[in-house]
Every structure is written in structure tokens, then in C-alpha cells.
Amino acid sequence: MANETNVFRLPVDAESIRFNDWTISYEKSHILKSMCHLGSDKCCDKNDANRCELCNYQHSLELPHLPDMVFHKNKLVLQHKDGALMEFKPMDALALVANGKQAEEMEVACAQEWRETRAEQNMEQKYKPFDWTFTSTYQGTLNDKFRTESTTQSLNKMKLMQRENILFYHDLTLYEDELHDHGISALSVRIRVMPSGFFVLLRHFLRIDDVLIRMHDTRYHCEIENDYILKEYIHREAPCSALLQSPSSLWTNPDEIQNFLPVKSKELHKLFFE
Template identity: 30%
Template sequence: MDAKQQQSTMRHCPFSPGTIGLSADHQHYEQDEWLFETNRSHILNSKCTSSFVCNKTRASMMKMAGDDQSKNDADQQQQQHQSTGTPRKSVAEYLDLKRRVYYERSLCDYCKYDLILSMAHLPDMTYASNHLRLVHKQSGLVIEFNALDALAPIVIKSYGLPVGLKVSASEAWLRARMNCEYTQNVCNADFDWTFSTDYSGTIRLHSLDKSSSPMEAKELREDEPPLSEWIIQPTDERIDLEKLKIHKQINFFDEIELFEDELADHGVAQCSVKIRVHPDCFYILCRFFLRVDRVFVRYFDTRLYHEFGSEYLLRERSQHESTVADLNLPVHTAQALLIHPQELFGHVPVKNLLVDKIHLSQIKLN
């Protein structure tokens, strides 16, 4: 496919997204039974951008939920969670908040994230409108990677650092910042300041009918049917990464950042997703990378692989982590490796690995 044909395909994709904040940097590509879509935009604002409208909407939503707090009480509650830490949520609580808040047009993006996640401190660079979405036209399966859902495991699971590990030079760092609000949040056990997330994508079933509302898409949970019983099943088959290293034509490629934070100049936490579509297959890597300087490194990787014409996708989810002292990196290359996640990855031991198949044929049957 030449550049002119690909550009035309991107403009006329039949899938209508319905995601907040679509930007000019928005691409579509279609191949075989699959639609691919990426969106890239600016970072989320650090505060509400329309306080009068948002506060009115917040009060209305609280009233509808049966809460008779006054606006002042609501503001006080919001300030309290921002200063004392991030309240934990169950999967059900998160999904319910997302369903009620995400498509509310009279809330700015910041308020949507604040209401749904209630995090004491969002990553410094949160790309609220960025996403990668792929759609299997025949079954209506949608697999999406977006910033909001990538942040959800932080408030649901809260991985943090392994017990006993502290930021390098933490005592001096804390003493110099005793009155800093960020430091108070870092010290609070309820706030996972590492932003560690094992996000592996969001799975939905959706009609491709443009008249349908985005809210009508059914978001599926991996611990419940049909995903847990029919669609996703464990397998011994593995993605052949050596095969993917062979040079071949790339029909579509993109890399999307979801969030990043520099951990108050003591490392980096970043989450991104990239996709390659070849004539015979596609490959996706969603990666969370954490480096706490001179202390610890961690990866949460999700890899998706599909050969066009087959009835399933292979998915590998892995966790890799180590203290920096245990890495035994070559002295002359250690510093360079630590700031390049791709090169460092091969030196970090695997802690957990889960491999499964996502069966496309099973979706039609259920």
C-alpha cells in the first residue's frame, strides 16, 4: 500500500471512536478484519479548566447519587483526599465511576480523572486523550489502551516499592522538603508514588453501528464470564520474538505515550504502547517502566500478537524487577543502560509470566 492509499484509508475508517479530546493527530488504518486507531494529544491540565460548570455538575451528580452534602462539604472532601493520600477502590467501584463520569460532557478532563481515580497526585505528564484501539469487525471485539485505565491499577492494587526499599538519599531528601505537599503525599502509605501499573489493555464488545452510543459498549472484566470462561484461556504457546526481529514490510506503526512522571527527580515512571502491523500479522507492546535511581527497576509488559486469518490472539503478560545492586551491570555501560529501558530490559530477571489466547471465534458463540 502506498502513502496516498494509506492516508485515504486513515481518513475513511468506518469505526467511530467516541473518546474524549480527539486531536488532529488521529490516525486510522484498516487491514484484513481489523481496524486500528491511534490518537495523540497534549497532557492533562493540572487543575480544573471550567470550575463554575464542573462544580455545578459535581454537585448535581452527588445529589443524584443520594448524597446531600453541600458544595462546601464536597470541596472539603476533595481537598482532604488530595492531602491525605489516594483512597483504594475495587474494580467494581472504579468501573461504576467510569460509567457515570467519563462521558459527562459538562465536566473537564481533569475533573473526570479526579472523580474517577481520586488520586492524591496524578503523573506529571498524563496524556488523557491518547489511546491505541483495535477492533475486530466480525466479532465486535475492541481492545484499547488508554491513560485512564492504565492508571486504574494504581488505586486498585497499589504495588509500590518492595518492603524495605527507600529512595536513595531519602532521609536528606525528606528533610529538605518537610513542608512540600508532594513529599507529604509520598510519605503516605496510601499513595503509590511509583505509579506502578500492570495494565494489559481494556476489552469491550461494541457494535460498529455509528448510531450507537459509546456508553452502549460492554466493557468486560477478566475475572468474569465471558472472558474468564470462554474467550481468554491459558496456553503453552509463546510469541516467537525471534520471528518478529526479521526485517519485513511495516504497513502501519505508531507509539503512544500514556503517562510519565520523573518521581521528583529521583527516577522515572512511564507507560506507553506501540503497534506494528505487517502484511501477515500485527504486534503490540504495552510497557510500564519504573526506575528509582540507584535503587530499583521494574517492568510490566503486555505483548499481543495475531496472524491474520487465525482465530485467536496470543497475549503475554510479564513482570520483571530487580534492585539495581543485584543487576550486576557492566561498569562501563551501567549508567547508559539504566536510562534506556529497551536496552536494560534483557538484564532484568522475570518475576511473573502469564500467557493466554484471546479466542475470536468464541466471541461469536457467546
Template identity: 30%
Template sequence: MQWEADEKEVKAAGAELLPDGRRGLRIHGWEIESTNRSCLTSLNLQSWEEKLETSHLPEMIFGDSTLVLKHISSGTKIHFNAFDALVGWKNEPLPPVEVPAAAQWKFRSKPFEQIILDYDYTFTTPYSGSETVETSGGVDSEGNNRYKWEDCEEQINVAALTSKEPILFYDEVVLYEDELADNGVSLLTVKVLRVDGVLMRLRDTRVVCNFSENTKPVILRDVSWREATFKALASKGYPSDSASYNDPNVISQRLPVVLHKTQKLKVPDSL
């Protein structure tokens, strides 16, 4: 899904569109760019399997699709990509969700064999973004990244996000998707996972920066994990059919919180 304001609104906000046909804009010292590309080729998929040491990957991986938020003067770059997300999935081995039909699964690459899954086939990931530094100021004398996320008490001002100021740029970047062999859907736009008839799981990451011309950027990240079974939702009087849960905003209001934290990106004083 792509949408952007007209050029007059962009200029009125002190922003400008990115050059050379790139999707995004520059505003208040930030460059925001989204890239939507096609699925990985079979050759690239094989390379990813080797790097991740697994033959179990989502049906559709958009390996070259990215969302990049770059603070130009400091070189701070926050970005979202499929490979890092799958590294998070691989390193957080959640137990496999049992589908209603059986505890066994006909795995798509071996349709004539019954295999009991021993991995998280929903591809749930704790991934909440990657950060890199493109200037030497973000690296210490030993070459280590000096930027890090620290837990904080500050909260994202949700009311400010719902203000009626014009939306200058919006895009939805899908990183990977899997239909879970007709048992639901796993979709990483970093939004929602659903296993029909069994489980609803939402892992949500929001990154916010309040613009200020005379101070360093304050970058807050809100990370949440919400989850419930369809049975538990039905016991509270909520619908138990999967068609009622296509909107992540509706889902977030009905699922109990498993984990929630806010973090602030610490920027070195020398910048």
C-alpha cells in the first residue's frame, strides 16, 4: 500500500521528495526511504538457507525490500529488512503451534511424508529493527558501535500521532509472508501473525522521533507482544472467526500484553 501527499503539502511542511525516483522524502534532517522489491530468486533463497542454517523459510521472502530512516548529520540509520528479521526468528526458538487438524503436518517440500514439526513454522520474530552508523563518530576506538537502545520510562505520545496534520508519506513494506499451508497467515510488515482457529499473535514496533532544530534527535522505540488463543477471545465475548481480525488496530485492543517496553536510542555526546 503506497500513498503520499501532494508536492505542495510536502513543501509547506519544510520537506522535499527524494531525487532519482526513490520513494520517500527528506524532512528536518531525516531521510525516509522505502523500497519494495520482488521475492528472492531460488539461487538467493539457497544462499539465505545456508547463512541461516535452515531449510525452513517462509514461502515468500522480499529480501531486497527495506524501510530506512536515516538521520543525515549523525549518520544514524534505523532500517528494517527480512534477513535480520529471520535471524531473530532463528535465535528465538518458540515452540511450534499445533493446528486443529493434527499435531502432525504435511510439510510442503515433502508432500508424501508426515513430519512432526520441531521449529516455529509461524516465523514469529522478536525483531524490532536494525541500526547502523554511516559516520566514524558512531564507532569507538575498538570499532564497536557506540549507539545502543536503552530501556526508559518515556512513552510515545500516542495522542500527538493522531493529530490531524497531513500525512506526508506512507508506505507498507512486506518483508515476508507465509500462508501456513492454509491454516492462517504469517505476515511481517512488522505487524501481525494469525493461525486460524488457534492463536492470534501481534508483535508491534513503533519508532518515533520528535523534530527539533537545535537539539539532538530523541528517538523512542515502543515494542509490544500481545497474544491469545481464539478460545480465550471467545470466552471474553469476542468473535472467534478469523475474518474479524484482519485489522491490527482491532487486534491490539483485544489481546492481552505478554511483553511491553519502551527504549531510547543513545546517541554519542561527540556528535
């Protein structure tokens, strides 16, 4: 009999696993359409219960523009049997993008060029200020069944580095924008389930070419013997002029360049779920 681990698997749009009183699942689909179903110059009424997905995002967020690629149906969900619920969703993340305020240190030449390429999409809002880098400090969506406490306890990095069987893994992109070929702004979430527990990394990565690199990382680690999840939130960033000692080939790799970015802020919490 052939080894089942070597059998080719077709891509799937949803998967779930039951793990130690948790149900962990993801869903994924195509990107959000860039045109209302009524036509290129039309928009569903704000009070229309059956408005299209694009208009739902536009009315709900009221941003002058959306990222080039919004994976509106992509989401990761972790639910405990006692009711604690943790979700990672693109709309909740985009709701934290600064609206009505310019990203002060990002007002560079490419910002104007970026806006001008999108002027035809929404002329009446062309000059409305907002953070065109789509930076979000989103850390996930938790229900009120979690009890949160500040802590000094760090994630068990040695435990996470140990080789274990991977019971479940997936990496989801929530949104992405290439800033008119001047860099990238991307939010993604990945999950890894091992016999010892699970680990989630939610990351917003921003690179404006020759200007700045910024990362907002939120890590969750749950070990099966604990009744809590450890959460670590870290904000790193540096101007590109301060990164000239690092190989430029690393600037496009978040996992590598993070080691060269100074920490601007860090928070540690315990999330109790029982």
C-alpha cells in the first residue's frame, strides 16, 4: 500500500480539526471584486440588505480606497468547547486603518502617485486623507469568554523550535496592496497545530521602497497543559536608511528582516479560556 503521506492533495477552500477541546478551522476564497454588480459607476444603497460584497465593505469601512487585494472570505477561527472564540478577519483588520488622518512619516512622493492612480475609482473622495499604507494594529477578534491579564511571561520559544509532527497548518492572506509598485502592505495569519499545542502568527508587513519597513506581529501560543493562551504583540520598524548594514535581499523577507528591526513596543498577555 502506498504511503498516504505522499498522496497528492487537491487544494481545498475549508478545513477544520478538533484538538484538545478546540475546534480550529479556516475558510478561503477569491479576492473581493473591484466593481459593484450594478455596474462600474454604480453602488448599492447603504441600507440594501442584499448589497454586493464590495459595497458592503465600502459602506462598512468608509475608506476612500480598499487594498488591491482583499480576501474578504478568508478567515481563521478557533473555538473552545466552553465558548471562547478567536477569529481573524480582513474587515475587522481594515476597520483599524487610520481614516481621515494622513500617515505623517509616509507622505512621500509615491503617496501622491498612489492616490492619482486610484482617482478614477472615487473622484469625490480623492483628497480625503487616510493611511494609504493600510497599516493595521489588528490583533484578532476575541469574544467576551476570554479573560485577559497582563504578564511578564514570554512565549516558550525553545518549545516552539522543537521538531514535532504538524497535525494542521495553513497560511492565509487577508489583504495585500503593492502601493503602486513602491513596496507592499500585507496582512496574513498562519496557524500550526502540534501534539503539544497550537501557535498562531498574525502579521502586518509594510515595506515602502527606500523609505521604511514596519511590522506588527501578534503571536498566540497555547500548550495543552495550560488553561490560557500566551499572547505576544510586537511592533518593529526602521527607516531604510538605518538598514543599510543588512543585506537588501532580506528586505522582502519578513521572517529574515525582523531580526534587523528595532522593537518600538511590546505587550504580553495571558488569555484565560476556562
